[in-house]
Amino acid sequence: MTEAQLAAVAFDTARNQALEELTGLVGRVQACAALGVSRATYYRQHRRSPAPPKPRPERRRHARALTPEEEIRILDVLHSPEFADMAPAEIYAVLLDRGVYLCSESTMCRLLRRHGEVRERRRQAVHPPRTVPELVAEGPNRVWSCRVAGRNLTSRPSQNRA
Numbered sequence: 001m002t003e004a005q006l007a008a009v010a011f012d013t014a015r016n017q018a019l020e021e022l023t024g025l026v027g028r029v030q031a032c033a034a035l036g037v038s039r040a041t042y043y044r045q046h047r048r049s050p051a052p053p054k055p056r057p058e059r060r061r062h063a064r065a066l067t068p069e070e071e072i073r074i075l076d077v078l079h080s081p082e083f084a085d086m087a088p089a090e091i092y093a094v095l096l097d098r099g100v101y102l103c104s105e106s107t108m109c110r111l112l113r114r115h116g117e118v119r120e121r122r123r124q125a126v127h128p129p130r131t132v133p134e135l136v137a138e139g140p141n142r143v144w145s146c147r148v149a150g151r152n153l154t155s156r157p158s159q160n161r162a
Helices: 003-026 028-035 039-046 068-079 088-097 105-114
Strands: none
Touching: 003 028, 028 039, 068 088, 068 105, 088 105
8 A cells, every 4th residue: 555545544544533432422413514524424434234134023913804714714605616606796795695794705805816716717818939930041042031120111112221
């Protein structure tokens, strides 16, 4: 290290030490202002990196949330042979007609979604994977290709000039 670099390091060390002492006496903002150090520099030099993890409190169960036993009972009703082929909205209506209220229609959907039992019932088209065309030349001047990406092609060939 050169003499100038050693002097700069000594100056920074002395300034940081003075800043620490002043911070305890007059506060961070006034100490930074007195020594000509921006607060951003102070915070950048005094941060702990990476930041310590914040303790996450466990989420409390909502007072009106379904108990695990109630969820099992609702799923048993939804899985019963009588309702196996019905949508949650239909099951909800049938149960209400019988005078039975287990939960709301949206709760039925939520339970089914949580257990991975909701999906699209219609047949889904499965397209074959696209293949990249392969040009194979069997001799000289046998394969010609043109890259047209980026050209503004019109319906009149006379206007399609580069």
